Amino acid sequence: MTVKDILDAIQSPDSTPDDFAALPLPESYRAITVHKDETEMFAGLETRDKDPRKSIHLDDVPLPELGPGEALVAVMASSVNYNSVWTSIFEPLSTFGFLERYGRTSELAKRHDLPYHIIGSDLAGVVLRTGPGVNSWKPGDEVVAHCLSVELESSDGHNDTMLDPEQRIWGFETNFGGLAEIALVKSNQLMPKPDHLSWEEAASPGLVNSTAYRQLVSRNGAGMKQGDNVLIWGASGGLGSYATQFALAGGANxxxxxxxxxxxxICRAMGAEAVIDRNAEGYKFWKNEHEQDPREWKRFGKRIRELTGGEDVDIVFEHPGRETFGASVYVTRKGGTIVTCASTSGYNHEYDNRYLWMSLKRIIGSHFANYREAWEANRLIAKGKIHPTLSKVYSLEETGQAAFDVHRNLHQGKVGVLCLAPEEGLGVRDEEMRAKHIDAINRFRNI
Ligand SMILES: C/C=C/C(=O)SCCNC(=O)CCNC(=O)[C@H](O)C(C)(C)COP(=O)(O)OP(=O)(O)OC[C@H]1O[C@@H](n2cnc3c(N)ncnc32)[C@H](O)[C@@H]1OP(=O)(O)O
Ligand SMILES: NC(=O)C1=CN([C@@H]2O[C@H](COP(=O)(O)OP(=O)(O)OC[C@H]3O[C@@H](n4cnc5c(N)ncnc54)[C@H](OP(=O)(O)O)[C@@H]3O)[C@@H](O)[C@H]2O)C=CC1
Known part of the structure; x- marks a missing residue:
């Protein structure tokens, strides 16, 4: 039995759930990995010079044992997220520490503590097998998976599953991720694949769309409302391309x-009118490594006021971190919110706290999305209210290059990876709905 037989079953229109359930599983499959014995390979290099193409491997790995509440999924396509870039450059920590810590929690979790880490936190594919206790999903179901892995044995996470003490990001803090021909997930991660999208389109929004939804829309994040001015850093990038769509769809500016x-x-094509090219306008928020330049914050704020007719921003959608955070706090309106989910340029932020407390601003930390938020975010994709922002698609063999592009900020929107899918464009089940949204679906393609 090989993965080729699985692909044949997926591509045959006659395959039934029983056919999938009867398919023998292969003993091994191809997966994108980083290796534990290489975690020091970039020691001494600047972050920028750490090259994911050197640390990312395509290996044959054994199929993991399937546990209760879990599913094995044949992965047709996945996408590159920045967390895979972090894993591949072993920053800010080697992710093998996460796997070791997880491995110590239970007999079943021990499976994750391996000398290789199969990475990737998105997938679109077909359920192959479900473990004991799984009733809502069956072999043959076409699915996407969100990346929240929780145990829910503590009451801490019972209102908001992101608060579970054993909260992990699948394919980053757990093994058996989505950049592979087969992935292991908890069945609660599964959601229906949007019918009007191809495999690679369906695989691309998951992580960033859910994160932007909690960060901007959910009451657990900024709770954006109609008319809000929302400053979005990296507005055509992974997170930003969804934040921009949420702002527009929610009546914000x-x-x-x-x-x-x-x-x-691209931002204008999405419907945004206020756009700042930070490069062309030459903002230099830091005079040197240690000192910021408040005059530059003010120049940036004046530009925002020009674009809004004199208003300051209600919400800043933050993720660049150290480089921009001082400016973000400064330009937020009195009583406004800076909501942050990352620190790409450095996690030790500096800002002038007088502008925060005297103007009653709030900083909110946000991370991925709880089960329900991830489901709601996927529902918006399935209903054609929010669209994938896939620009380029690579093969599984080319994942190192794909991660390099994202690391070097050479990409737009999202970068996809074909896993089992032999070509792009497969898996669309609702052509009529697709036709309605085709321009929006293709907006980021090949630019
Ligand atoms: C969805 C996609 C998302 C993204 O892309 S996010 C971007 C990528 N992610 C990252 O860059 C984050 C990577 N993760 C990290 O850098 C680290 O993961 C953290 C900094 C988040 C946490 O570091 P750690 O070393 O795991 O945690 P500690 O809390 O510093 O150390 C653990 C030990 O410290 C004890 N401790 C925790 N809080 C306290 C406290 N308040 N007072 C005293 N001790 C404390 C614990 O119990 C434990 O102890 P014991 O080692 O003995 O088990
Ligand atoms: N906590 C969470 O749940 C999540 C956290 N993240 C984290 O968020 C960060 C961004 O992820 P993602 O959007 O997918 O990445 P992308 O690289 O796709 O997009 C980020 C964008 O930010 C802009 N940017 C990068 N560096 C700077 C800088 N120094 N100053 C201003 N703008 C900058 C760039 O846009 P431009 O050059 O056009 O300005 C870039 O396109 C990563 O660190 C990632 O790990 C991501 C998802 C979930």
Whole structure:
């Protein structure tokens, strides 16, 4: 039995759930990994010079044992998220520490503590097998998976599953991720694949769309409302391309920050009117490594006021971190919110706290999305209210290059990876709905 037989079953229109259930599983499959004995390979290099193409491998790995409440999924496509970039450059920590810690929690979790880490936190594919206790999903179901892995044995996570003390991001803090021909997930991660999308389109929004939804829309995040001015850093990137869509769809006014005319055009094509090219306008928030320049914060704030007719922003959608955080706090309106989910340029932020407390601003930390938020975010994709922002698609063999592109900020929107899917464009089940949204679906393609 090989993965080729699985692909044949997926591509045959006659395959039934019983056919999938009867398919013998292969003993091994191909997966994107990083290796534990290579975690020091970039020691001494600057972050920028750590090259994912050197640390990312395509290996044959044994199929993991399936446990209660879990599912094995044939992965047709996945996508590159920045967390896979972090894993591949072993920053800020080697992710093998997460696997070791998880492995110590239970007999079943021990499976995750291996000398290789199969990475990837998105997938679109077909359920192959479900473990004991799984009733809502069956072999043959076409699914996407969100990346929240929780145990829910503590009451801490019972209102908001992100607060579970054993909360982990699948494919980052757990093994058996989505950049592979087969993935192991908890069945609660599964959601229906949007019918009008191809495998690679369906695989691309998951992580960033859910994160942007909690961060911007959910009451657990900024709770954006109609008319809000929302400053969105990296507005054509992974998170930002969804934040921009949420702002527009929710009646808010996105002020999109990008770094090239081409990216500015993409934001305008999405419907944004206020766009700042941070490169063209030459903002230099840091005079040197240690000292910021408040005059530059003010120049940035004045530009925002020009674009909003004199208003300051209600919400800043933050993720660049150290580089921008001082400016973000400064330009937020009195009583406004800075909501942050990352620190790409450095996690030791500095800002002038007088502008926070005297103007009653709030900083909110946000991370991925709880089960329900991830489901709601996927529902918006399935209903054609929010669209994938897939720009380019690589093969599984080329994942290192795909991660390199994201690390070097050479990409737009999301970068996809074909796993079992032999070509792009497969898996669409609702052509009529697709036709309605085709321009929006293709907006980021090949630019
Ligand atoms: C969905 C996609 C998302 C993304 O892309 S996010 C971007 C990528 N992610 C990252 O960059 C984050 C990577 N993770 C980390 O950098 C680390 O993961 C953290 C900094 C988040 C946490 O570090 P750690 O070392 O795991 O945690 P500690 O809390 O510093 O150390 C654990 C020990 O410290 C004890 N401790 C925790 N809080 C306290 C306290 N308040 N007072 C005293 N001790 C404390 C614990 O119990 C435990 O102890 P014991 O080692 O003995 O088990
Ligand atoms: N906590 C969570 O749940 C999540 C956290 N993340 C984290 O968020 C970060 C961004 O992820 P994602 O959006 O997918 O990544 P992308 O690289 O796709 O997009 C980020 C965008 O941010 C902008 N940017 C990068 N560096 C700077 C800077 N120094 N100053 C201003 N803008 C900058 C760039 O846009 P431009 O050059 O056009 O300005 C870039 O396109 C990563 O660190 C990731 O790990 C991501 C998802 C979930």
């Amino acid at each position: 996105p002020i999109c920050v990008v770094s090239s005319p081409q990216k500015a055009d």
